């Protein structure tokens with residue numbers, strides 16, 4: 001009994017600080033101290049120059065240090081444990097190891113206090129106290145997918161978003177440095193990947209855990225006229241009416257396709273509309289309600305968490321997503337709406353369309369348009385099949 005207690009004790013955190021008894025353990029402690037001193041020396045040498053190669057050496061040292069530390073503990077515990085029974089060894093080993101099932105998947109070996117599972121786009125400085133880095137923490141995020149040719153329009157749009165917004169630009173033409181001419185560009189985040197779409201970037205750079213700091217997320221095109229739009233006022237209305245997914249009303253005289261997203265005068269917001277006969281199977285479902293388009297959507301944090309999961313990695317144009325947004329909020333016809341009091345003009349500049357490839361003598365935009373329609377069909381089919389197999393797995397048949 002006495003032996004077992006001793007073993008368990010030495011394996012816990014206290015075991016490492018207990019006095020060494022054997023000569024080789026003393027040796028190990030000395031080596032550890034020496035390595036620690038060298039480590040400190042290297043930090044001192046390498047930090048002022050910040051040379052990459054030297055940093056590499058320190059990294060390698062940290063690595064070795066950790067491994068030496070682990071091995072010596074493992075060996076010393078094994079030495080003492082070998083005298084006691086193997087079953088007690090099993091139990092005590094489990095206690096000394098960290099395993100936290102409630103941690104995020106893959107991080108179970110970490111003590112929960114060190115796990116940072118969410119992030120933000122706040123820019124920090126390289127010096128001073130980390131706790132004093134941020135003078136403000138914007139609660140809203142706006143992203144624009146941009147090409148440099150549209151800079152005037154994007155500049156006008158960005159200026160409608162106050163300092164309470166983090167600005168994130170996705171560059172599809174590879175021209176990022178030119179944006180330096182705008183004062184706001186320095187506090188913006190620039191992500192560059194050639195010829196990709198808004199939804200491609202959104203899937204890759206706007207993971208819900210990455211944008212968890214933001215109450216609302218605007219995922220906007222670059223060709224929107226914002227003369228009659230103010231972002232702070234917009235947020236006030238969205239909060240007031242509890243809209244989880246929304247968009248500003250569209251100026252009606254600019255070839256809009258859907259009744260729902262047309263701006264109406266003399267009111268704050270609307271949530272339902274009438275469409276052409278036969279277009280809506282249910283007045284509470286798209287496109288008569290629970291519907292916004294994909295050019296200028298605004299998501300609450302919670303709604304975005306759901307929508308992000310629905311975006312397909314290969315269906316980059318996002319066509320059909322607008323009809324499926326209603327799956328992410330409850331009840332959809334109450335929580336999805338169009339803000340009339342803050343409205344925009346869709347200028348339909350086929351900018352990204354021109355980044356396609358000419359194929360069989362067809363104009364580039366034709367190939368892009370074809371793919372959009374094909375993707376819409378694929379998305380619809382995937383959603384239908386996913387739903388079918390889900391209900392099938394429950395042995396439940398729906399009457400639809």
Ligand SMILES: *[C@@H]1O[C@H](CO)[C@@H](O)[C@H](O)[C@H]1NC(C)=O
Pocket residue numbers: 052053056
């Ligand atoms: C750092 O070390 C790794 C291997 O340990 C090596 O592949 C890499 O090139 C090194 N990097 C630099 C900047 O020296």
Ligand SMILES: *[C@@H]1O[C@H](CO)[C@@H](O)[C@H](O)[C@H]1NC(C)=O
Pocket residue numbers: 071072075
């Ligand atoms: C740990 O023990 C193994 C075999 O028992 C030995 O090969 C290894 O060198 C030891 N490691 C240390 C750091 O003492």
Ligand SMILES: *[C@@H]1O[C@H](CO)[C@@H](O)[C@H](O)[C@H]1NC(C)=O
Pocket residue numbers: 162163164232
């Ligand atoms: C930014 O947010 C703060 C706090 O909500 C608010 O008081 C301030 O008016 C906002 N700034 C602008 C320009 O609206």
Ligand SMILES: *[C@@H]1O[C@H](CO)[C@@H](O)[C@H](O)[C@H]1NC(C)=O
Pocket residue numbers: 393394395
């Ligand atoms: C559904 O039915 C199959 C065959 O009748 C059965 O094996 C399965 O366990 C059922 N599944 C559920 C979730 O009830």
